[in-house]
Amino acid sequence: MSFTRWVAIYGPTYATALVWTAxxxxxxxxxxxxxxxxxxxxxxxxxRWGARAVDGxxxxxxxxxxxxxxxxxxxxxxxxxxxxxxxxxxTLALILQNGAYVSxxxxxxxxxxxxxxxxxARSIGLAPWSTFQKIVLPQVLVYSIPALGNQIVLLxxxxxxxxxxxxxxxxxxxxxxxxxxxxAYEAFIVVAVLYLLLVSGTEVAFRVTHxxxxxx
Amino acid sequence: MPAGSLxxxxxxxxxxxxxxxxxxxxxxxxxxxxxxxxxSRLAAVxxxxxxxxxxxxxxxxxxxxxxxxxxxxxxxxxxxxxxxxTLVLIIYTGALFAEVFRGGVLAIPRxxxxxxxxxGLPPLAMFxxxxxxxxxxxxxxxxxxxxxxxxxxxxxxxxxSVWELTLAAREIIxxxxxxxxxxxxxxxxYFVMCFGIDRLxxxxxxxxxxxxxxxxxx
Numbered sequence: 001m002s003f004t005r006w007v008a009i010y011g012p013t014y015a016t017a018l019v020w021t022a023x024x025x026x027x028x029x030x031x032x033x034x035x036x037x038x039x040x041x042x043x044x045x046x047x048r049w050g051a052r053a054v055d056g057x058x059x060x061x062x063x064x065x066x067x068x069x070x071x072x073x074x075x076x077x078x079x080x081x082x083x084x085x086x087x088x089x090x091t092l093a094l095i096l097q098n099g100a101y102v103s104x105x106x107x108x109x110x111x112x113x114x115x116x117x118x119x120x121a122r123s124i125g126l127a128p129w130s131t132f133q134k135i136v137l138p139q140v141l142v143y144s145i146p147a148l149g150n151q152i153v154l155l156x157x158x159x160x161x162x163x164x165x166x167x168x169x170x171x172x173x174x175x176x177x178x179x180x181x182x183x184a185y186e187a188f189i190v191v192a193v194l195y196l197l198l199v200s201g202t203e204v205a206f207r208v209t210h211x212x213x214x215x216x
Numbered sequence: 217m218p219a220g221s222l223x224x225x226x227x228x229x230x231x232x233x234x235x236x237x238x239x240x241x242x243x244x245x246x247x248x249x250x251x252x253x254x255x256s257r258l259a260a261v262x263x264x265x266x267x268x269x270x271x272x273x274x275x276x277x278x279x280x281x282x283x284x285x286x287x288x289x290x291x292x293x294x295x296x297x298x299x300x301x302t303l304v305l306i307i308y309t310g311a312l313f314a315e316v317f318r319g320g321v322l323a324i325p326r327x328x329x330x331x332x333x334x335x336g337l338p339p340l341a342m343f344x345x346x347x348x349x350x351x352x353x354x355x356x357x358x359x360x361x362x363x364x365x366x367x368x369x370x371x372x373x374x375x376x377s378v379w380e381l382t383l384a385a386r387e388i389i390x391x392x393x394x395x396x397x398x399x400x401x402x403x404x405x406y407f408v409m410c411f412g413i414d415r416l417x418x419x420x421x422x423x424x425x426x427x428x429x430x431x432x433x434x
Contacts, residue, residue, distance in 0.1 A: 063364070063410035064403045065371035067382055076395040160276035164375050171279055184286035188279060196274040 006186045010177060017173035018194055024091050024169060025156045025198075031095035032155065033148070036102025037137060043107065044136070045128050054103065061100035066158050069093040074165045090162040098155045105151060109143035110136065142213050149206030153199050160195075170194055218392040222401070228384030229405040235380060236367040236409075238302045243309030243366070250314035255321065265314070272311035277372050280304050285376045301370075301378040309366050316358045320351035353424050360417030364410045371406070381405055 007014075043054040061069070070093040077084055084092075113136065121131040141148075163172035170191045177187040253265040272280070281304045285297065324347065332342045374383035385402040389395055 059411070060403070060407065063368075063414075064406045065368040065382065067371045067374070068385075068399055068403050068406070071382075071386065071389070072395065072399045075389055075393075076399075079393070079395060157276040160278040161372065161375075163278070171276065171282065174279070175282065178286050184283070188283045188286065192271075192275045192279055192283065195276060195279060196271065199274040 003186060003189075006183070007190065010187075010190075013173060013177070014170070014190060014194065017168055017170045020087075020167065021156075021159050021169040021198070024087060024094070024162060024167070025152075025159050028091050028094035028098065028155055028159070029152045031091065032098035032102050032151075035095055035099030036106055037141075039099060039103035040106045040110070040140070041132055043103065044110070044132065058100045058104055061097050062104075066093070066097050067161055067164065069096050070161060070165060086162075086165045086167050090159075090165055090167055094155060094158060094162075097158075098151060101151050101154075102148065105144050105147045106140050108147070109140040112143050113139055145206060145210040145213070149203060149210075152206070153202050156198055156202060157195065217397050217401075218388060218394050221388045221392070221394070221398060224384050224388060225381065225398070225401050225405060228379070228381035228402075229409065231378075231380040232367065232370050232382075232406075233409060235298075235302060235305060235370045235373065235378070236363070239305030239309050239366050239370070240363055242302070242306035243313050246306060246310030247313030247317055250310060251317035251321065254314065254318045269311045269315060272308060273315075277304070277308050277369055278375060280308060281373060281376050297373070297376055297378045301373040301376060305366060305370060305373070308369065309362060312362045312365070313359065316355045316362060317351060319358070320355035321347065323354050324350050353421075353426065356417060356421050356424065360414060360420075363413050363417070367409050367413065368406065 039054050039057070042050045046054070070090055073089040073093045074086060077089060117135055118131070121135050126134070159169055160171040162169055163175065166172070168176070174187040174191040178184045181187070250265055250268065253261050256262055256265075281301065284300045284304050328346055328350065332346050337345065370380060371382040374380060374386065377383070381402055385398050388398050392398070
């Protein structure tokens with residue numbers, strides 16, 4: 001079957017799957033950035049034990065594959081009385097994993113802030129929370145845009161692993177189409193191209209944002 | 217803990233480690249070739265390199281694995297999941313290592329090239345005496361990082377039915393429902409492997425550090 005006919009027939013199916021990939025990736029990206037900021041806050045102002053706990057968390061997630069938290073939440077939540085849909089479980093796992101990486105990225109950027117600013121914040125009487133929210137966070141996020149972009153691209157590609165817990169995103173759709181039609185080549189080439197477009201789009205978006213906010 | 221699961225997980229971890237070791241060895245060789253292509257005089261060769269890296273880094277590993285797994289039998293190249301799995305890991309890590317090496321070559325200070333040329337070093341000696349020692353030291357941290365990523369990435373192969381640590385864990389869970397124990401143990405195995413590689417890398421870094429040479433991280 002030619003590619004044009006293939007796309008004409010199965011285009012709508014791919015579109016639905018594409019929407020699922022985009023939604024999970026977007027939700028997980030937003031969640032991971034928020035969670036990463038929270039972890040950073042705990043590390044910066046949670047005292048010695050707070051910093052240690054965040055360190056342990058980050059080390060644990062950096063040294064284990066993403067599939068483990070995905071399986072953990074998917075298999076374990078029903079056992080503890082939380083029968084959440086697979087999409088929610090998968091997104092949550094991606095947030096937990098990528099939040100660890102995001103907090104490390106943000107921590108690297110904290111060092112780029114001039115020490116004087118912390119003294120200045122204290123001398124005008126800003127509370128720790130206000131200092132974090134008004135001074136640290138905006139600068140750290142802007143400094144981190146390129147690295148965050150890389151991480152979001154990795155996250156986007158990791159949404160393909162959600163096919164393992166039966167979410168019909170792009171990869172799962174390609175698998176299903178292969179099983180239905182026996183045409184593996186067409187099914188997967190289309191999906192690979194869609195991923196390449198998504199990844200390139202994300203990279204461009206982050207580059208444009210980086211250029212737009214280079215006021216620091 | 218369900219009986220016998222520790223032995224199964226240990227075996228799975230061994231397979232994971234073997235897969236990663238094969239991928240790291242093969243990927244490094246592939247990457248040297250690719251990095252050489254990145255610096256080719258021929259624009260067409262450089263374009264091939266760029267396209268390769270773009271495709272491999274822009275598609276999920278799972279999709280690459282499934283393409284190889286499903287599409288290769290369609291092309292009448294029948295391979296078992298282990299061969300297909302190792303191959304896809306090599307393709308994947310090859311691109312990552314190649315980018316690491318390329319960065320390392322670009323980081324070699326200009327005077328090094330100039331003095332090598334003025335000494336009249338032949339190309340092979342230049343490669344052996346200047347490029348290799350410097351690039352090894354420049355890129356070791358990123359290289360180790362990619363090695364750790366490879367161990368973690370090997371878990372993806374469980375989805376194309378390569379029996380390794382993650383698939384072993386999944387099978388035990390489906391039989392016994394001991395989710396927390398088994399996934400906890402699997403995580404511990406991965407942690408030990410990844411953290412171990414990281415520590416080994418740091419040791420090697422210290423071992424290779426050249427005192428007083430600017431640009432080399434001590």
